[in-house]
Amino acid sequence: MQLSFHKMNGAGNDFVVIDNRELNIQLNKEQIAWLCDRQRGIGADGLLAVEPAQKGANYRFRYYNADGGEAEMCGNGARCFGKFVSRLSEPHKKMVTFETIAGTLSAEILGDQVRIAMSTPTDLVLGSTIRVAGLEGTVHSINTGVPHVVVFVDDLENLDVVKYGAALRYHDSYAPAGTNVNFAKVLDEQHIAIRTYERGVEGETLACGTGMTACALIHHLITDAPGPIQVNVAGGDTLEIGFETYESDTFSDVTLTGPADFVYQGVITF
Numbered sequence: 001m002q003l004s005f006h007k008m009n010g011a012g013n014d015f016v017v018i019d020n021r022e023l024n025i026q027l028n029k030e031q032i033a034w035l036c037d038r039q040r041g042i043g044a045d046g047l048l049a050v051e052p053a054q055k056g057a058n059y060r061f062r063y064y065n066a067d068g069g070e071a072e073m074c075g076n077g078a079r080c081f082g083k084f085v086s087r088l089s090e091p092h093k094k095m096v097t098f099e100t101i102a103g104t105l106s107a108e109i110l111g112d113q114v115r116i117a118m119s120t121p122t123d124l125v126l127g128s129t130i131r132v133a134g135l136e137g138t139v140h141s142i143n144t145g146v147p148h149v150v151v152f153v154d155d156l157e158n159l160d161v162v163k164y165g166a167a168l169r170y171h172d173s174y175a176p177a178g179t180n181v182n183f184a185k186v187l188d189e190q191h192i193a194i195r196t197y198e199r200g201v202e203g204e205t206l207a208c209g210t211g212m213t214a215c216a217l218i219h220h221l222i223t224d225a226p227g228p229i230q231v232n233v234a235g236g237d238t239l240e241i242g243f244e245t246y247e248s249d250t251f252s253d254v255t256l257t258g259p260a261d262f263v264y265q266g267v268i269t270f
């Protein structure tokens with residue numbers, strides 16, 4: 001098979017992008033995992049596939065983690081997907097819509113930044129006590145398109161994200177689907193820093209869009225900080241989470257704004 005692809009980067013979360021609008025590309029889990037393998041393949045945190053829409057949006061966005069498994073959505077991937085498909089038409093679209101397992105989303109192209117209108121968060125649980133890897137602590141969880149656990153810590157820089165992230169990711173409380181795990185530090189009222197252990201990558205990534213969204217929304221619920229919230233991610237970028245709230249813990253108009261960059265285009269034969 002000869003496969004044309006683009007490599008894109010969303011704040012350090014990197015992706016292989018394939019245009020499968022003709023539905024002529026059939027990849028199995030092992031092949032996707034190989035394409036994402038950083039030693040043996042192209043190397044990426046995940047693979048984005050453009051497919052024809054089924055429910056009236058412009059496109060369908062299918063997301064696969066580095067282990068080859070399909071996930072409901074990817075926030076950084078959605079920004080890259082939006083920028084990629086905006087260029088499939090002339091003139092380039094400024095706004096595109098795409099269907100995901102987590103719902104139909106829209107991407108607004110703002111120069112080198114892209115703003116995603118995220119799905120409405122669900123499954124919020126604040127303030128659970130959990131014991132992992134010999135430690136007991138308070139965790140929060142929410143689904144921002146995919147499941148996330150959020151733990152607020154003081155020493156983010158020296159934290160063993162893989163040890164504690166994997167322990168929570170595989171904890172019985174989140175079985176069988178598992179969860180992504182985010183460690184967040186409050187910098188000031190509208191500014192946090194996070195590090196993320198990602199399900200399906202099974203390691204720390206340089207950024208996680210749905211994860212930073214989860215951390216920002218839970219930060220608001222705990223501190224009543226107004227939006228937008230600025231989020232520093234491990235890769236060095238700062239992204240913005242916007243939202244409206246009404247009643248106690250109900251959100252609307254959740255947005256994720258940040259960079260989405262083309263890195264290179266290639267052809268791989270296998």
Ligand SMILES: N[C@H](CCC[C@H](N)C(=O)O)C(=O)O
Nearest residue numbers: 071074075076146208209210
């Ligand atoms: N690893 C996640 C999907 C990708 C999320 C992340 N890359 C993002 O930017 O939202 C999961 O299996 O739920």
